[in-house]
Amino acid sequence: MSFKVNLKINGKEYDIEVPAHERLIDTLRYRLGFTSVKEGCGRGECGTCIVLVDGQPRHSCLTLTATLNGAEVTTLEGLAPEGKLHAIQLAFIETRGVQCGFCTPGFIMMTKALLDTHPEPKQEQVKEWLSSVLCRCGSYHYYFAAAKLAAKYIKDGKIYFDEKQVREKYHLKVVGR
Secondary structure: OEEEEEEEEOOEEEEEEEEOOOEHHHHHHHHOOOOOOOOOOOOOOOOOOEEEEOOEEEEOOOOEHHHHOOOEEEOHHHOOOOOEEEHHHHHHHHOOOOOOOOOHHHHHHHHHHHHHHOOOOOHHHHHHHHOOOOOOOOOHHHHHHHHHHHHHHHHOOOOEEEHHHHHHHHOOOOOOO
């Protein structure tokens, strides 16, 4: 059995037909090519697959696409306009919050949900919210610092940064394009 589903993903409308058992992670990553969405455990324990559904963090490995008709989904690819980096992304770069990179999209999306809810989070709130994502590198202190720095950027009205300038400043290469 399959279902017709209308989703708004990163601002673009998608009308797709999906099997009843298809998970959102599979729809996003394998059907539509949003490769920032990664599967770590497949059980909702690690948080690497977190995306925002109607502004709320969701484990895409536990969410059936067929249940989301009319929903708005945001992945890391939709966090900033083309050619820009979101303040959260820049903060992760500047605080060395990008270690092996596997869990980074989950941390960034969780940080986005945190800052949307608590624009000036206390340290305990940062720890509580980001505890939803497992980092095998053990770099949590970098992620906590990134969340606080991103909150400062956003408070100061600095939400988007030029991607090319950031890449040049930090000697970052484009991978996978």
